[in-house]
Amino acid sequence: MGASNETLITGFILIGLSKHPRAQTVFFGFLLVAYLISLFGNGLIIILSIADPQLHTPMYFFLCALSFIDLILTSNTVPEVLVNCFIHRPTISFSRCLAQMYIGLLLISTECVLLAIMAYDRFAAICQPLHYMQIMSWRFCIFLVAGSVALAFFITLITVVLRPTDFCGQHTINHFVCELESFLKLACSDTHISEIFMHLSSLFILIPPFSFIVVTYGRIGLAVLRMRSTQGRRKAFSTCSSHLAVVSIFYGTIMIMYLKPQEKCVSDKEKVISVAYGALTPMLNPLIYSLRNRDVKGAFWKLVRRKMSK
Incomplete structure (x- = not known):
């Protein structure tokens, strides 16, 4: 079959774990639990961050933004993947595939930068507490979040412009969802420029933020070790x-996926690894931040008592 124009493509067939029915059943159960926890946990953090005045600080502003990103990220793919677990040959429309792929790219890129911003916020709070509110002013915080979204949008926009336009009749994507690497493998047209940009943008959006986080926490660690107060040292270590x-989970899984040499086909192991940053991290974010944080737990019980007293 010859190359066909993109306008003739109505959709793609998705191959998840259909060749392993038992694994797919376990995968469905895990994904359902992860999605429900993510939905409830991130939604609760957003509500608490807005409703409780004590959480109107830069730290919880960034945490609220992170929860909002994770909420959209999981809702962009997970419900569809759960439904597809019961379909023998799940399909996805061409327009929905593009939307799913580029929304995911936008959100993941934004989160990469946002995690680095949160590291800087912790650095300012621990290493320069007397000047913290001057450094992390509300205007500066909003600028940082807006800047991370703008940078991610710019990278996503270029990826959209460079996407392939012709396909060779192979409309099967070897993944649970529409993912950029798998999508490029279906193209008939030359994808050399697209692949080069994908690798360069991956390096740009992963290595500098991750390196910044490592250096920042190194400086935080030195500052914490110099603290005389045992309680202050314990609180700083708990927060960080x-x-x-x-x-470690978010960057680790994405680096495994996008900084390794690209192979001709996506393995089942790589598909499962992609679930770690698409579903596992959004589930762990609210659990880690809420279970280890007195302010969030206090705001939660305050909200519960307020609702019960009505």
């Missing part, structure tokens, strides 16, 4: 360990 746990 939450962020580091999220960072």
Whole structure:
């Protein structure tokens, strides 16, 4: 079959774990639990961050933004993947495939930068507490979040412009969702420029923020070790360990996927790894930040008592 114009393509067939029915059943159960926890946890953090005046600080402003991103990120793909677990040959329309792919790219790129911003916020709070509110003013915080979204949007826009326009009749995507690497493998047209940009943008959006986080937490660690107060040292380590746990899982899985040499086909292991940053991290974010944070737990019980007293 010859190359066909993109306007003739109505959709793609998605291959998840259809060849492994038992694994697919376990995968469905895990994904359902992860999605429900993510939906409830991130939604609760957003509500608490808005409703409780004590949480109107830069730290919880960034946490609220992170929860909002994770909420959209999981809702962009997970419900569809759950439904597809019961369909023998799941399909996705061409327009929905593009939307799913580019929305995911926009959100993941934004989160990469946002996690670095949150590291800087912790650095300012621990290493320069007397000047914290001057450094992290509300105008500056909004500028940082808006800047991260603008940068991610710019990268996504270029990716859209460079996307392939012709396909060779192979309309099967070897993944649970529409993912850029798998999508490019279906093109008939030359994808050399698209692949080069994908690798360069991955390096740009992953390495500098991750390196910044490592250096920042190195400086935070030195500052914490110089603290005389045992309680202050313990509180600082508790706050920073939450962020580091999220960072290690999120960046680790994405680096495995996008900074390794690209192969001709996507393995089942790589498809499962992609679930880690698409579903596992959004689930862990609210658990880590809420279970290890007195302010969030206090705001939650305050909200519960307020609702029960009505």
